[in-house]
Amino acid sequence: MHELAPINPWVALAYLVAGICFILALRGLSSPASSRRGNRFGMAGMAIAVVTTLLTHELANPVEVLGAIAVGGVIGLVMARRIAMTAMPQLVAAFHSLVGLAAVAVAAAAYLNPLAFGIADPSGQIFTVSRIEMGLGIAIGAITFSGSVIAFLKLNGNMSGAPIILPLRHLINLGTLAAILGLIAYFTLDQSPWVFWTVTALSFAIGFLLIIPIGGADMPVVVSMLNSYSGWAAAAMGFTLGNTAMIITGALVGASGAILSYIMCRAMNRSFVSVIAGGFGAETSAAAGGAKEQRPWKPGSADDAAFLMSQADTVIIVPGYGMAVAQAQHALREMGDLLKAEGVTVKYAIHPVAGRMPGHMNVLLAEASVPYDEVFELEDINNEFAQCDVAFVIGANDVTNPAAKTDKTSPIYGMPVLDVEKAKTVLFVKRSMGGVGYAGVDNDVFYMDQTMMLLGDAKKMTDDIVKALGSGGH
Amino acid sequence: MHELAPINPWVALAYLVAGICFILALRGLSSPASSRRGNRFGMAGMAIAVVTTLLTHELANPVEVLGAIAVGGVIGLVMARRIAMTAMPQLVAAFHSLVGLAAVAVAAAAYLNPLAFGIADPSGQIFTVSRIEMGLGIAIGAITFSGSVIAFLKLNGNMSGAPIILPLRHLINLGTLAAILGLIAYFTLDQSPWVFWTVTALSFAIGFLLIIPIGGADMPVVVSMLNSYSGWAAAAMGFTLGNTAMIITGALVGASGAILSYIMCRAMNRSFVSVIAGGFGAETSAAAGGAKEQRPWKPGSADDAAFLMSQADTVIIVPGYGMAVAQAQHALREMGDLLKAEGVTVKYAIHPVAGRMPGHMNVLLAEASVPYDEVFELEDINNEFAQCDVAFVIGANDVTNPAAKTDKTSPIYGMPVLDVEKAKTVLFVKRSMGGVGYAGVDNDVFYMDQTMMLLGDAKKMTDDIVKALGSGGH
Amino acid sequence: MDFIAIFSIFVLACFVGYFVVWSVTPALHTPLMSVTNAISSVIIVGALIASAAAGSPVSKWLGLAAVVMASVNIFGGFAVTERMLAMYKKKER
Amino acid sequence: MDFIAIFSIFVLACFVGYFVVWSVTPALHTPLMSVTNAISSVIIVGALIASAAAGSPVSKWLGLAAVVMASVNIFGGFAVTERMLAMYKKKER
Ligand SMILES: NC(=O)c1ccc[n+]([C@@H]2O[C@H](COP(=O)([O-])OP(=O)(O)OC[C@H]3O[C@@H](n4cnc5c(N)ncnc54)[C@H](OP(=O)(O)O)[C@@H]3O)[C@@H](O)[C@H]2O)c1
């Protein structure tokens, strides 16, 4: 085991401080009140890390480096300003692909010029530990890149969300993975270029292969998993450079992605392995469209809904993926304001995996200026449905499906759900009686006596309800 | 800044594993179900640390060393077996004094034989960093020792709990502290024995001086603070030895003590500084005994209490310091069992600082085999008092005092309290109408219409109620 | 720093990551994703080292490309997080 | 390990300590006090080094005394914690 070149302690201290800033950045997210301060800590940490690096390495050409930062910065700021909140899943996937590619570029640069990174002896022989770290770094980076590109294309609709299933894919994938690990092991003995570049190429390939068979709806879990990977890639580079900031960041990001994946899988009651094995979403259309749809159900209009809700004491609004698709959050807020003006108590109930991304509904409601103290999590509001007059379900389906509580054969059995069926009246906004949600299962609540189906686009329906409420025509 | 001698990586790894075991030990305490596994992790970690040290240092005389471990182990085991649960605060204080003294002995040994610790150059000049660490280690250790001895004597009743207030004490203390810090700084320039031993002597003295003016009732905060100190002393030695296990432990113990002190101070609504400044408990007797005691109150007997409770649907039991003093927990459990046998719902409500130690009531109830799922924390049960028939308050006072909610001039204003006054009937077990609790303030609940005072020793009164319930004479 | 020190730091950082992420409120999970994205661009440190170094021009250009990509993430990630967080408001009264 | 590495480990350990202690349920705060007491006796490592070393007899005896004291804590602390924890039981049904 080699000793790395002793590092100037002040520099190491600066990187440690940067790492602590990143910890505080995530810590700040424990409540909305402290979150912005947290984000500032994150920025400060990044500034410390960058400035420390710039000051301690003689820049061959400062203009180029600062120019590169400026170019990237402008692109990033423009993207951040332009992006619609509903497109956040795509944006995150796109950003991850860049982190992955950057990691690949850095690992390749380190391979080509190891002396600049202090990871080789003067003859250019790279240290054994560094070879492993570098190999892992480039492999994880490449997988992150190509996986995120596919995730982006599927989420953005540039590529069909349907899982693309190759024959023998598990065999091919396992073989490729084994080849990558084998070559990284061999790389410790032989640092020839062909080993390094083969690892890189295979890793790009496995990223594509792994993600292509996963259905579009499962992409959020994948994005989170890739987020985790990008963290481990940063940590691997941190080991190479003996850099505390990178190691701490890697561990934070790695943990964050892993925990979010876990939360999503648990709330969907699916195992992580089954998500990654792929194929989900292929059978769904078959599962839907059954005998059940023949059962009677009660249609309703925007006027009916406006009347019912304005007469209610308490209305609980349950938003879901459909609200995001239709961008109905602003109209919804308006509806809530009008109801509150008539003395109705309005609350929002958020299921942990409503939408397609953790916290998806919260950020959209926040965008529409719904105060966060009117927005409740499942555990905090679930026993209030029994007392409420109207549950207004908009674009949500799976997260309200009582089959999860009763039907052991249901694919969502065991996932916690919002008990909307206990409300005196349930209003359900969706476009059709078919075309059910993510899990592709029908929902008994549609056919209950106290349920009124408001068929139509979520945005349009809400606008109509707002009009009906505003005209006071009830 | 010197480089420490490079450590065998496997040894360093073993110490890291020991440190991780300690983290898992505390993590296990997040629920009673996992707590015993946690404690096993703690034991494993300690075994790893000890065995690693024994294997990597040639023992001059193994018999002596193993004998010393055996002697200490037997004493420890006997103490652990014999001690009454109500004497835990004293035991913890006694144990802390030993940790402090051990730290002093180790620091002194390191000073006398620095080469054995690898902290000096061959000429015997101790490294500068090590001098600071060693100075801090011996100072913190000595303060921990002498402070804990006083805390033990006060808690164990070998010394009056009354604060002993010296004139000019703040001046003397600050002067001594400044002298200690100044001498540690000077120690980096001159490693003569007089500097080292003067630091030691002054630190022993300041430990006594700091704790003597603090009243017996405030001792728990002090014990917790000294716990924190013993952690920092271990961490300082960890720096000296470059030992991860000691550093991790130091940080864990340091954080634990600090957080527990914080929790206690917050729940008492007092600042940490005011506790440490001392003098609390001197004025209390004056504050008590006022005009209020003249107000009418309703006395009751064990039979009355038995009758009332056996007729109730729900009884909430609120234990406090008096239950611990009287060792009434077993009788209380029996009473609860008899009531449950008659179909009464029995729950226990625990205030975070009921008793004289964090978690004091929980451990006593657990000792009496009360299942932990019948024991509720303040936030979880406080809104149930309004629906309950009888609140049975036994040896508690401050934690039920509604003045904390309403009376801005009360010394306990702002501390969260249990809303016993909302119960249909309140039964209050204590020995006298005077002799109020820790904070020395009277309690309006004594004089309310629905309150019945059961004056007498908690154990005796509960036994009588048990008899009355058992005889069915109601 | 020797390997075992770095490894110890890594292990402890994993514990910190585990605890700190569980302490994030579910309502802020979307900003969590974007801010972790931003901070994972600390890989820019490696990119800067590569772009600063003389010697291998390929390595330098790879470094510069990585600097651009990481900067997109840093500025984009923090800015979009800031934009999101600014939207979370308490009831005004 | 150099000083800065140790310092980094210490800082991260403080974060871990902060989080892990807050995650302890209040019902177990008394066992928390006794178990932290037990683990703080890891100072026995220093005591063993002192008692093992040849050279200074005073130092050796100080070390042996410290070994005795730390052992009291270790065995006593873990045993009393175990005794307490064994008392925490769920309702039997
Ligand atoms: N949040 C996450 O992190 C995450 C991650 C991965 C997976 N998931 C999964 O996603 C699901 C989320 O549940 P969910 O209840 O929010 O959604 P869902 O079950 O997918 O249901 C969405 C509903 O919205 C309706 N809809 C779609 N577009 C609409 C429009 N423009 N106007 C009106 N309605 C529209 C759909 O019916 P029509 O087609 O008839 O309109 C559908 O019933 C869960 O199964 C969860 O496990 C979530």
Ligand SMILES: NC(=O)c1ccc[n+]([C@@H]2O[C@H](COP(=O)([O-])OP(=O)(O)OC[C@H]3O[C@@H](n4cnc5c(N)ncnc54)[C@H](OP(=O)(O)O)[C@@H]3O)[C@@H](O)[C@H]2O)c1
């Ligand atoms: N738990 C902690 O960590 C901690 C730490 C530091 C300080 N404290 C403080 O301690 C107080 C704890 O509140 P608390 O309500 O538990 O106790 P308390 O307010 O001190 O009251 C104890 C009551 O028990 C009665 N009592 C004493 N011996 C008795 C016996 N043998 N039989 C029956 N009754 C007896 C006393 O009245 P008689 O004399 O009339 O019998 C007194 O009213 C709080 O003020 C808290 O801030 C707690």
